[in-house]
Amino acid sequence: MDQNLRRQDRGFTLVELMIVVAVIGVIASLAIPNYMRFTARTKRSEMLETISKIKLSFKNVADNSGTFVTGATAAAGATSGINPSVAVPVGTSTNWDTKAAGWGDFQFPPDGAVKMRYWYTMGPLVGGNVQDVTITVCGSFAGLGSSPAVCPPGMTGTANYRYDEVFHASGSSDPPTEFPAF
Numbered sequence: 001m002d003q004n005l006r007r008q009d010r011g012f013t014l015v016e017l018m019i020v021v022a023v024i025g026v027i028a029s030l031a032i033p034n035y036m037r038f039t040a041r042t043k044r045s046e047m048l049e050t051i052s053k054i055k056l057s058f059k060n061v062a063d064n065s066g067t068f069v070t071g072a073t074a075a076a077g078a079t080s081g082i083n084p085s086v087a088v089p090v091g092t093s094t095n096w097d098t099k100a101a102g103w104g105d106f107q108f109p110p111d112g113a114v115k116m117r118y119w120y121t122m123g124p125l126v127g128g129n130v131q132d133v134t135i136t137v138c139g140s141f142a143g144l145g146s147s148p149a150v151c152p153p154g155m156t157g158t159a160n161y162r163y164d165e166v167f168h169a170s171g172s173s174d175p176p177t178e179f180p181a182f
Contacts, residue, residue: 067169068123076123078122082100082119082152096109133166138155
């Protein structure tokens with residue numbers, strides 16, 4: 001009987017501890033990538049909110065003037081400045097620059113700091129008006145791996161995500177292209 005009491009006081013065996021560590025390792029290997037993808041989707045949601053603000057601003061301009069071009073936007077066929085500044089590495093939070101080239105008439109700047117970099121390219125003149133604008137975004141998501149996205153020269157940091165969407169003065173959009181796709 002004395003021997004049975006000692007056996008209960010000994011604790012866990014090495015094999016039992018190794019099994020527990022292995023189970024924790026399997027759970028972590030499943031949970032960490034899912035968490036990274038979840039955080040990437042959250043950042044993407046913030047980006048989509050900012051794009052909807054950009055489209056709303058362009059829609060207001062087009063409804064009021066019949067064209068996307070104003071005195072403070074990029075000219076027909078031209079590209080705006082990258083907002084926020086390219087001097088801050090992609091993925092680093094920084095404030096929106098309301099004075100960046102082509103963003104002077106932007107009515108709804110994002111609240112707080114943003115991690116993505118935004119720019120737009122005006123479409124061609126058609127009948128004296130610009131009816132299309134391509135909105136482009138580059139960013140860095142930890143959960144998407146290391147495949148580089150093609151972003152403009154001069155942008156600091158490594159981007160692994162790019163989003164392009166053509167927005168029309170009618171309020172419609174072409175299906176966006178994303179690399180990598182969500």
